[in-house]
Amino acid sequence: MGTTASQLGKDLLSEYQELTFLTKQEILLAHKRFSELLSKDERNLPNTRVSMERILTLPELKSNPFRERICHVFSTSDQKNGSLSFEDFLDLLSAFSDSATLEIKSHYAFRIFDFDDDGTLDCGDLEKLVNCLTGETDDTRLTTDEMRQLINNILEESDIDKDGTVNLSEFQHVISRSPDFVSSFKIVL
Amino acid sequence: METDAVFFTDRSGRITSNPLLDQLPSYQSLLYRRKSSVSGPKRRSSSRGRLGSSSSGKWNMSTFTRPFEKQKSQVTEQQPIRELAKPMAEKRRDKTQRLEEAQELTNWRQWRQSSRRYLRRLRDDAQEWLSSMKLWRGDIHLIEGMFGTGILSYFSFLRFLVVLNLIIFLIKFSFVMLPIIIAPYASGNITYNLNDAGVCSVYPSSARRGLVIFHEHITDLLSGGGFLEQTYLFYGYYKVDKIHFTNVTYNLALAYLLSTIAYLFLSLIWIVKRSARGFKRNLVQDEDRFQSFCNKIFAGWDFCITNENAARLKRSSLLYELKTDLEEERIKQKIADRTRKEKCRIYLIRLILNLFVIGVLAACFYTIYVATIFSQEAQMTKIKVNFIVDLIYEYLPSIVITLANFITPLLFSVIINYEDYSPAFEIRFTLMRCVFMRLTSIGVLLFSLWSQITNCEEEPCICGYNHLLYSCWETRVGQEMYKLTIFDFITIVAVTIFVEFPRKLIVKHCDCGLAKWWGQQEFAIPQNVLEIVYGQTICWIGTFYCPMLPAICTIKYFFIFYIKKVSLINNCRPATRPFRASSSNFFFLGVLLIGLALACLPVTVSVAQINCSHACGPFVNFNTSWEVLPTTISQLPSGAQTLLFALSSEAFAVSFFVITCLAMFYVIALAGAHKRVINQLRDQLAMEGRDKRFLIQKLCQAQRLSPVRSPVSKSKPRSPSYHTSFASNFSEGVFLAHSPPDSSTHV
Numbered sequence: 001m002g003t004t005a006s007q008l009g010k011d012l013l014s015e016y017q018e019l020t021f022l023t024k025q026e027i028l029l030a031h032k033r034f035s036e037l038l039s040k041d042e043r044n045l046p047n048t049r050v051s052m053e054r055i056l057t058l059p060e061l062k063s064n065p066f067r068e069r070i071c072h073v074f075s076t077s078d079q080k081n082g083s084l085s086f087e088d089f090l091d092l093l094s095a096f097s098d099s100a101t102l103e104i105k106s107h108y109a110f111r112i113f114d115f116d117d118d119g120t121l122d123c124g125d126l127e128k129l130v131n132c133l134t135g136e137t138d139d140t141r142l143t144t145d146e147m148r149q150l151i152n153n154i155l156e157e158s159d160i161d162k163d164g165t166v167n168l169s170e171f172q173h174v175i176s177r178s179p180d181f182v183s184s185f186k187i188v189l
Numbered sequence: 190m191e192t193d194a195v196f197f198t199d200r201s202g203r204i205t206s207n208p209l210l211d212q213l214p215s216y217q218s219l220l221y222r223r224k225s226s227v228s229g230p231k232r233r234s235s236s237r238g239r240l241g242s243s244s245s246g247k248w249n250m251s252t253f254t255r256p257f258e259k260q261k262s263q264v265t266e267q268q269p270i271r272e273l274a275k276p277m278a279e280k281r282r283d284k285t286q287r288l289e290e291a292q293e294l295t296n297w298r299q300w301r302q303s304s305r306r307y308l309r310r311l312r313d314d315a316q317e318w319l320s321s322m323k324l325w326r327g328d329i330h331l332i333e334g335m336f337g338t339g340i341l342s343y344f345s346f347l348r349f350l351v352v353l354n355l356i357i358f359l360i361k362f363s364f365v366m367l368p369i370i371i372a373p374y375a376s377g378n379i380t381y382n383l384n385d386a387g388v389c390s391v392y393p394s395s396a397r398r399g400l401v402i403f404h405e406h407i408t409d410l411l412s413g414g415g416f417l418e419q420t421y422l423f424y425g426y427y428k429v430d431k432i433h434f435t436n437v438t439y440n441l442a443l444a445y446l447l448s449t450i451a452y453l454f455l456s457l458i459w460i461v462k463r464s465a466r467g468f469k470r471n472l473v474q475d476e477d478r479f480q481s482f483c484n485k486i487f488a489g490w491d492f493c494i495t496n497e498n499a500a501r502l503k504r505s506s507l508l509y510e511l512k513t514d515l516e517e518e519r520i521k522q523k524i525a526d527r528t529r530k531e532k533c534r535i536y537l538i539r540l541i542l543n544l545f546v547i548g549v550l551a552a553c554f555y556t557i558y559v560a561t562i563f564s565q566e567a568q569m570t571k572i573k574v575n576f577i578v579d580l581i582y583e584y585l586p587s588i589v590i591t592l593a594n595f596i597t598p599l600l601f602s603v604i605i606n607y608e609d610y611s612p613a614f615e616i617r618f619t620l621m622r623c624v625f626m627r628l629t630s631i632g633v634l635l636f637s638l639w640s641q642i643t644n645c646e647e648e649p650c651i652c653g654y655n656h657l658l659y660s661c662w663e664t665r666v667g668q669e670m671y672k673l674t675i676f677d678f679i680t681i682v683a684v685t686i687f688v689e690f691p692r693k694l695i696v697k698h699c700d701c702g703l704a705k706w707w708g709q710q711e712f713a714i715p716q717n718v719l720e721i722v723y724g725q726t727i728c729w730i731g732t733f734y735c736p737m738l739p740a741i742c743t744i745k746y747f748f749i750f751y752i753k754k755v756s757l758i759n760n761c762r763p764a765t766r767p768f769r770a771s772s773s774n775f776f777f778l779g780v781l782l783i784g785l786a787l788a789c790l791p792v793t794v795s796v797a798q799i800n801c802s803h804a805c806g807p808f809v810n811f812n813t814s815w816e817v818l819p820t821t822i823s824q825l826p827s828g829a830q831t832l833l834f835a836l837s838s839e840a841f842a843v844s845f846f847v848i849t850c851l852a853m854f855y856v857i858a859l860a861g862a863h864k865r866v867i868n869q870l871r872d873q874l875a876m877e878g879r880d881k882r883f884l885i886q887k888l889c890q891a892q893r894l895s896p897v898r899s900p901v902s903k904s905k906p907r908s909p910s911y912h913t914s915f916a917s918n919f920s921e922g923v924f925l926a927h928s929p930p931d932s933s934t935h936v
Contacts, residue, residue, distance in 0.1 A: 019270055019271050019277060019280045019284065021271055023313075023317045024317075025317075025321075041798065060493075061492055061493060062495075063500035063526070064490075064491075064492060064494075066457065066490070076276045088276065088277070090277060091276055091277055094271065095274075098320075099313075103274075104272060104274055107274040109487065111800065120329070126486075128683075129486060130486060131510075132490075133486065133489055133490055133507050134504055134507055134508040134511065135501075135505070135508065140505070142508070146511075150486075150511065150515060153482045153518075154482050154483055154486060157481065157482060157483045158483050160329050160871055160875065161874045161877070161878035162878065162879075163878050163882075170488075175488070177481075178481065178484040178487060180338075180487045180488040180489075181484070181488035184488050184489070184490065184492060186493050187493060188493065
């Protein structure tokens, strides 16, 4: 089930309201912005997927260092190319909305930060994460020593069972004690 | 992790999950929790296949799956669907499944479920409507996109103050001004305060007579004198004692006092409630580290930033912050390694510098005192020199306070460099000093005013205050507060227009070295917050003497929002050291609470101690403003009287205090016990993890020795296994010497 014509049906709208954290206004706005990404003839087809390149032209995602990871995590496409259908897009906005629960946000945050998709955040994931945050060029990276010190500090704070990686429960535990997470993990159209 | 010779490399080199680990109960429960959100249809079948692999029948899957199914149905009944982390198609499937299950339930349960759903939807709609009514949503969204959540917290703080001031004004208006206004229309009979012919109750009119020159109107408007003095604006106008309506008598004096207490109380409760949200999270942290690296890394990026420039700046500020925090760790190490001689030297330097700071503060306070006295005497002599000079005399205390508040932060930030604290502590300490300076200067102003008011030529004063100079001293205090507010607003506007805009123009168009060194304006959040907390403290103190001051402050903050927003977008760049949203909220509300506490003090002293003026105001018939309350209580029926006396007696107070202390000790002991338990559990968890890895290694070794050996059927795509990294720590793939059977008991 996807969007048919350029208008959303009332039943569909209330179903989306029930299944996501978005309000009616937000769903309609999302529909409008999503339709703008489609070309004229694609708009009338149901269940169209927008390729990752076009999704990344949205201003909310364009400057985000995790934009590709976000697309991969929320994409349900079979080819694993990061393309999003309208419902994937709604899932994305719902997870990033104001009223989403901490559990949902931390769950998706974990998957976004898990760069190699192996279910845990190990040193490689953390290093890629820090580099995304500080910038990709050589003069904006931390030195190797600083990176090692930083990763040791992170693991010291969050790795409870001392196995050298952060799994989902440990991540959710450390996020529940992080006061900035809820306010920063937010995208509003 | 030691590499083990037990495990063979998969031909493709990819990691396949260890079937043994997947059968562990901990993995099963995690697998349920985020069900197949990760795996598509293909993966689900493969995971089912893995579940079914019961190696040599030793593991009985059925015993594991049944409790999990029961658990699942229990949980899904309670948790709304949208809180499950799954894609939309699966949520839809869950919903239809639940609806089917709901059909099987009894009528009572069905009704309960549907009513619960209805109430939830109602609550969501109400919240949606409320949040759409919020002021300035679009502007704040724009600022958030350009500058991130740190600066956003300043603007939402400003919005909070606008609403707070509006509510305070509504309280004052509806309880004090409204009855006076509607009395003629509601057939109310106003009794005014008795004007006994004593010398204390002489109140000369301050309205200007004769031909009034235009600039005198301006002076009056800016200083609150002249035509503004005998208006609703100031305390002196409310000479009403009681208003007799048809059925009820409205005691205005009592209402005036109680509304003051009410707005102070309301502000306290609202601020505490607002800070409780962030405070809870801060308290739960059981590490005494100042900064938490996890918070900086995992919650470091503001996902709401839409501006490319802002993203680049955010990256550089994050880099700067990480580098300085890492350096701070190294500095802490250095501090711990200090020798005794160095420590003595540092402490001596700190002592000297602190004495210097105290000296500077004392000098500033003395200057304010002198300026206030000079200004009061100049106003009393009534010799008009010149329009501008008169205005300067009127505004002298405000000017001195503003200058002092401008110079001292610069001085403090220079001094702190020599005191050799850690960078984080430096920032906090400088801020504390600035807060102290700003808020105490108001107190010094009030103190000098009071010393003037209670200073008579013949001691002791006949009326309790100097009635010759100050026939209505509350109005005079109200006027000073009014002047402070107006001057504060003028200062903010003037600094923005005459300092920030030219600075931007100079830096943009002029390429000289001075411009480069000066740099673009940084939006310094702490200084801006201190400014508005200072204004709010004045408002709290001044509302008792000038009931319309909250309305003036509302309008003032309304304009300040737009001025600051324009200045921010056009002139400023984000600070190099970012101010985190959570610690910002805590800081803002903490400083605001200090301001409130400091504001309660003068109001309490003037209500309870100083004789109210006999010439004006609602408390003419009483000695102090507080006396209205005991007088009213003595007129209540005796039952209520005894109850109130019991509540205010010492016995009640002491027992209340003792009970509160006991409760506090209990809670502290509980927290200590929990902490110990948490530490024990942590150690246990680490030990269990090690045990598990050890046992699995041994098991795999043992299985390897068994003769049956067949390769794994297909190379499965890597799926996140959300358990400990045992499998993924190995660069080589891993597989067990068993083929997965076809039985698929799915969870």
